[in-house]
Amino acid sequence: MSKPQDVNTAELRARYPEVFDRPASSRLATPAMLVAALAIFVFGLVDLDFSPSRFISGLSQLGWISMMMMPPDPGSSLPLYLKALGETLSIALLGTTLAAVLALPVSLFAARNIVPEIVRFPVRRFLDSIRGVDTLIWALVWINVVGLGPFAGVLAIAVSDFGAFGKLFSEAIEGADQKQVEGIRASGGSALHEIRFGLMPQVLPVIAGQVLYFIESNTRSATIIGIVGAGGIGLQLAEQIRVLEWQKVSFLILMILVAVAAIDFISGKLRFAIIGRRAVA
Amino acid sequence: MTIAVSLLPEQQLAVLNAAYRKAVARKRLRLLAGFAVFVAALIVASIGAEVNLRTFFAYFGNFISYFDRILTLDNGQRVWTDFGEWFWGLHKWLELLGETLLISYVGTLIGAVLAFALNFFAAENTSPAPRLRFTVRRLLEFARTVPGIVFALIFVMAFGLGPVAGVLAIAIHSTGALGKLFSEIVENADMKPVEGIRSTGASWLSCMRFAILPQVSAGYASYALLRFEINVREASVMGFVGAGGIGQELIVAIRKFYYSDVSAILVTIIVTVFLIDITTGWVRGRLFGKEARN
Structure with missing residues (x-):
């Protein structure tokens, strides 16, 4: 060399x-x-x-x-655990739906192309501070208000997701094409008509995708809010860890993994059906 | 200029109209069916979650007044009239907050190092053996899906109460999350440098070190910083299960109804999280240019 x-x-x-x-x-x-x-x-x-x-x-x-x-074993409490899992899924579904329904009108007031900056800024900061507080903390607050149980969990997820949805929805609205809105305005539509026929058809599929994604991630959140007493499978999990029933603990963890994977699969399918394969990837 | 609009003959129009109506009707029917299924699911769910609207409305006033109470000092004044009284425990809280930040820092770093060690085995294009890839991927998936706080609960039993459990819980969860993101970056890397280095007779390790690593390290650092941001939030509630940090103080304040303390601790947490978000955003912007900021 x-x-x-x-x-x-x-x-x-x-x-x-x-x-x-x-x-x-x-x-x-x-x-x-x-x-x-x-x-x-x-x-x-x-x-x-x-x-x-x-x-x-x-x-x-x-x-x-x-x-x-090892090996995972529910003992005699399998029916109880299945019920708790159902409770968790219910919490996720209801909490997310409630949050989406509440956040949709509010998000209009946080979008630059709908309202002036003077309205948008405080609404945005309000949503930010709701998001800054963890779901678990909201769960504790709601337990103080409506008592222990899954209902507090639903409200906790609804409130903390309300902050997240408000932000995401308003971003989707800001990203919408203005030409269709102008078209409605040119044909004499009112402000409400512009939103209903100009914006919503563009924004709704995006929003539906986000809501489905959140149902998925909320299944995880709903498993943990039980740890502070807000119902669902987390409650059982925390209890079994405290009394050192490790076989039941591993069975519960396994149940959570399977449930999350199943929800992942279903909501993935639904998202593809709603907004098409390309928009997801 | 006039444009002649040709009108279709009645018969032809009727056929087209019918086809249109049929198409729309089918779409409407599908939408309606989907909606019905959704509503049915909601009803089943609200029975499952013991939704009780009567309690909700009866106690909703409590929710509003809860915020009224946490913003009131013991002497009946509004909290912002006397900052010294409101933040009476600021010194202790800042110490705990420092502990929270350390937990998330150490946890993120351990997680990032583990994810770094594992991600080349999980990526499609660099994994030495398919079976190894499958195992590592399932392992990362497990670490990612089990919530951090569940790990914390178990680790508290194994390592005792205190921040060690919190650090390890955050480390494992971060390993799962970062391992997936890291391996996705590797999968997007250009493979030509690898071929170049392999053609000189280099080992797998050298290929990773000199061909892949220079391409991906910036992305790694960016994701790790983002993870740190998330972990600060996560670490702030680790104390709920006894795994160290400010959460311990917060849950005591909430459970024992020390109202003004609740708001004071929440404000310190929110401000800290906000500052961390801004700082890491700035650092990422400085390190990797503007496009990496989001």
């Missing part, structure tokens, strides 16, 4: 100074960032009590728990 010869390094250096003499700030930026990230990480491990002995004993505990989980 021939070595590259006659390379005049000095000449190259003179011709491409920016390659050879990168300023220290740009050469050191990446290592400095890595070191900083690692330093925070180590500080975090120390500050959060990650001692090796604790970690190892925890891992062995975890191994023991996993052994105890």
Whole structure:
């Protein structure tokens, strides 16, 4: 193999100074960032009590728990768990529907092409702050209001999704084609006519897709709000973990996985049917 | 200019009209049937979820007055009249909030590293063996589908109460979510550099390191930062099950009806989440240009 010869390094250096003499700030930026990230990480491990002995004993505990989980077995409570799963699915469906119905009119007031900025800004911030509060926190608040049980879960999901839907719907409305609205206006339609016949036909399929997607993701959220007492399968799960019935725990987790996969499949099919394969991908 | 509009003869028109009506009627029928199924599902669901409109309306006033109460201090004044009194525990809360941020940081970093280690095996184009790909994918799916807080509940039993359980729960959930996103980036990478490097006789590891990694690292960092944002929210409720952070304080305040504390803690959480969102958005913009910001 021939070595590259006659390379005049000095000449190259003179011709491409920016390659050879990168300023220290740009050469050191990446290592400095890595070191900083690692330093925070180590500080975090120390500050959060990650001692090796604790970690190892925890891992062995975890191994023991996993052994105890096998095989998954509902015992005699299968009917109870099926009912709880039904409750969870009901919470997801009702909560999402309620949120979508409430959010649709409000989202009009958060869309730039419908209302002036002075209306849009406060509505947007209002929706943002609703979204800033986690579903679990809303569940706790609703439990204070309507008592323990799945109904509190429905309301919690409805409120927290209301914030998310308001934002997504208004973005869909802002993305709609204005020509059709202008067409309605040109033929003498009122503002309501513009929304009904100009906007809605464009926006509804998008919205339907988003709602279906949320039903899917809310099946997951609905499983966890039970942990704070808002009904559904999460309640059973938290209880069985507390009383260390590990076989039942693994069975419940399995049920959740299967239910989520089934909902994924169904809503995927429905979404394709409503808005076509291409818009989803 | 006049345009002659040709009118179809009556007979021809009647046939076309009938066909049109039939098509519309079929569409309407399908829509109606779908709607009916949906309403039936809603009714079944509302029985299943024990929806009780009477309770709802009877207690809806409570919901409104709840916000009235959490915005009132013990002495009956509105909270914003006396910030010192409202945020009396600010020092303690900020400490717990710092712990929350550390939990999400450490958890995200562990998750990102694990996802990084696994994603090349999960991607269609780089996985060395189909069986390995299948296993890794199912593993990531499992980690992603089980909610983080369920992992936290189990880890609290194994590792004891405290932030360690929260960190590990967030790490596992992030591994699942990031592993999927990372492997999707790899699947979109250009394979020509891999061929180039393989043709020099390099090992699989060298191919990943010198052909794939330079293409995908920016996308990795962007997704990891986004995940950090999500994890901050997630970590703020980990305390509900005893896995450390501000959630512990919040659930105590809600359960024991320390009304003004509830609003104060919520405000600190919302402000923090907001600041983190802005900061990571800015960092992503700086690192990867404007298009990566969303």
